[in-house]
Amino acid sequence: MIYTVTLNPSIDYIVEVDDLKLGDLNRMKRDLKLPGGKGINVSRILNQLGADSTAIGFLGGFTGRFIDDTLREESIKTDFVVIEDDTRINIKLKHGDETEINGLGPAIHEHEANALVQKLSGLQKNDIVVLSGSIPPSLGGDFYSRLIRVCQQTGAEFVIDTTGEALMKALVHKPLLVKPNHHELAELFGVTIHSKEEIVTYGRKLLEAGAKNVLISMAGEGALFITADEVYHANVPAGTVKNSVGAGDSMIAGFVGTLALFGDPIEAFRTGVASGSATAFSDDLATREKIEQLRPQVTISTW
Numbered sequence: 001m002i003y004t005v006t007l008n009p010s011i012d013y014i015v016e017v018d019d020l021k022l023g024d025l026n027r028m029k030r031d032l033k034l035p036g037g038k039g040i041n042v043s044r045i046l047n048q049l050g051a052d053s054t055a056i057g058f059l060g061g062f063t064g065r066f067i068d069d070t071l072r073e074e075s076i077k078t079d080f081v082v083i084e085d086d087t088r089i090n091i092k093l094k095h096g097d098e099t100e101i102n103g104l105g106p107a108i109h110e111h112e113a114n115a116l117v118q119k120l121s122g123l124q125k126n127d128i129v130v131l132s133g134s135i136p137p138s139l140g141g142d143f144y145s146r147l148i149r150v151c152q153q154t155g156a157e158f159v160i161d162t163t164g165e166a167l168m169k170a171l172v173h174k175p176l177l178v179k180p181n182h183h184e185l186a187e188l189f190g191v192t193i194h195s196k197e198e199i200v201t202y203g204r205k206l207l208e209a210g211a212k213n214v215l216i217s218m219a220g221e222g223a224l225f226i227t228a229d230e231v232y233h234a235n236v237p238a239g240t241v242k243n244s245v246g247a248g249d250s251m252i253a254g255f256v257g258t259l260a261l262f263g264d265p266i267e268a269f270r271t272g273v274a275s276g277s278a279t280a281f282s283d284d285l286a287t288r289e290k291i292e293q294l295r296p297q298v299t300i301s302t303w
Ligand SMILES: Nc1ncnc2c1ncn2[C@@H]1O[C@H](COP(=O)(O)OP(=O)(O)OP(=O)(O)O)[C@@H](O)[C@H]1O
Pocket: 180, 181, 182, 217, 218, 219, 220, 221, 222, 223, 236, 237, 241, 244, 245, 246, 247, 248, 249, 251, 272, 273, 274, 275, 276, 277, 278, 280
């Protein structure tokens, strides 16, 4: 079973205005409320791909209930710890450009945090746990380390999608996958990256530090898959970008879901890229049809 862990879910409130005037009354052209948070997005794409997952983490209040209800309506299994405080609402403002305002996240009490650790202690050896997104401040920055320890004790594999020190500290525990984008990769090593050669150099350092698979996404410029023996490059399919929110999560879901279902890392890479682009070309996250339509357009070559 794949478990996605979203410590800080959100309702993504997508608001479109024609021409944003700061300090003035703006009327919405369109709005949309979606269940959000990185792990939840991974579960929604896994569901499209026919890979079973259980979404876990913390949910509270009316916002939390909306997320749980929406996921269940999509037939996604959920097993969240119900918390006292309200789950956050993140604003995604489309005004020709995309401006995001993400909430800090709710207060999580110690007994609530312990309840999540307790849930994970029932993991099995073949399970995969996807740890994704920000940590509500009240949990403390080191909470992923605690969850990784549980994965190690149970023998479950883990994928981690985070940045900075939390990512660096996770590498030694051999994550199944890490997927920084090229900007995050540069930040991680405190460097400026000028070329694909440099991306490969720093991507390899993630492998050397312990990651089992390394994907580097480069938005519209394609993606790299770096393994111990080879470096693969994928182009992205052609299309009109509607929304980049969740493209990275979709890529992780496409890779992890396909690897879990079929065990073929190159096909997993192809589906990852197709899933990321299918989301970029959609208002909501990608559908299975859109992913399948784009998959043949992704060409993978050794690099
Ligand atoms: N402009 C684009 N055109 C086509 N595909 C795209 C575009 N932007 C993103 N994608 C697809 O989504 C994948 C992940 O995108 P990106 O590199 O932006 O990841 P990210 O920064 O983690 O995304 P996010 O915006 O979700 O944080 C890319 O590899 C690609 O497949």
